Amino acid sequence: MNAADTAWMLASTALVLLMTPALGFFYGGLVRAKNSLNTIMMSVAALGFVGVAWALIGYSFAFAPGSRFLGAPSFAFLRGVGLEAQGTIPHLLFMCYQATFAIITAALISGAIVERMRFGPYLAFITLWSLIVYAPVAHWVWGGGWLAKLGALDFAGGTVVHINAGAAALVAAMVLGPRKDYGRQAILPHSVPFTVLGASLLWFGWFGFNAGSALGARPSAALAFTNTLFAPAATLVVWTLMDLLRTGKVTAVGGATAIVVGLVAVTPAAGFVGPLGGLALGALAAFPSYYALLFRARTRLDDSLDVVAAHGVGGTVGALLTGVLAQKVWNGATDGALFGNPKQLGIQAVAVLATIAYSATLTWGLLKVIAAVAALRAAVPDEGLGLDVSQHGEEAYASGEGAILILDEPDPPAPAVAPVLRAEGGRS
């Protein structure tokens, strides 16, 4: 057990936890005002539901010693998870750190189904998804499963978190179908400052996500920290120049998106590539996601907040480039294709494809099962009214005008004018 490692991991865990409400603001700013609370709550609810599911069962399926494909129930209800060392930090802290990853991965999917999914089925979906999709994939890569044995490189969760969520988002957007206004009306972000604020807080939290994945206050944490700083910076520069060349204007939503794409792409590579490799990776990652965004908007696929383009495509590019740019001189373990080990690129591709196949299939099945029990989509008038009022009974920007306080009086007197108004309409 190491005090410095424990201190850094305590801080990292709190940093990663902040990313989920930050994601809520990033997504919340991109939707219309009438759906903004619902969108933010989709992330906030994950903190509760996925967090509890993780402590009770999820952690065990991901990290208890089991088969090559799944953990075991031996850590269920946190049995045997105490203050003993797991690596150089307390086991309980390791479990908490991993919990924050499960939470944000489930919350990421919400971007594909905002403005139309009923909240109850959504809660059931993310909770079950974290158990049957996230936990096994986390086991494959980090719990000693088959991808770890194969030698796949995923420093902080490019495949486990981003490709996994991206594939699930694609399937969820297809199963739910497009919003009723999609492709018929311009659906504009209601608060771009929220989106920029969310992206900024995501970047801040991501230092815990990537540098924390060194699982200690080690030199590799400093490398991951450096890459987390400079790769998104490179993405932001390239994205800005592309915006400038294409339209002559640099957009704020584009800037916020670029930051997230750069962070996603550097996630699997953070502790494996050198700083210049990280810069190159961030710069290259801008292109596929930029064009994926433009292409998606022309299709009938209503992946509303472009989870597939940012996380699916960005994660895939990051995972593959990790297999190209990894350098033994920096990570002490493996070289990538650029440094004489082309086999690594193949291993990365296997990890990407396996994750996409597993996540897409199980997400589809899970949504179909939930749909058999309860309607996934809000009714059309509720979608028109907005999910804040129809699902939550709240408004993000309530004026307070016309709000009448309901007191617990036995029988409030009916307004005297009501019958008069009714007779005046002419139809009754």
Place this chain on the structure above:
Amino acid sequence: MKLVVAIIRPDMLTSVLESLFHAEVRGLTISRVQGHGGEMERVETYRGMTVKMDLSEKVRLEIGVSDHFVAPTVDAILSSAHTGSVGDGKVFVLPVEKVYRIRTGEVDQDAVTPMEAAATA
């Protein structure tokens, strides 16, 4: 000349504007208003406070038209703002005493006739 005033659902605005555009109605003003019709009130809760929202968000359109344009304008609104449930709104047609176009000083009929329509006529 008439002034057509329509109160509609905010989420129907785009479809109404589209419909008016196809009916070649140009020149209108919209405002966001709150009002109360026969709609069921919504109940919202903020912490322990439960409130009944008696006023619903609506959009008001004001369109000044010449007499022969009244029917197409009203038809366009009626067909595009309709959902069938309570709260779809109302259309009022009001007489107008006088209209001036500020830029040219034109009055009445000329003032509510769009430039391109006047040019082709």
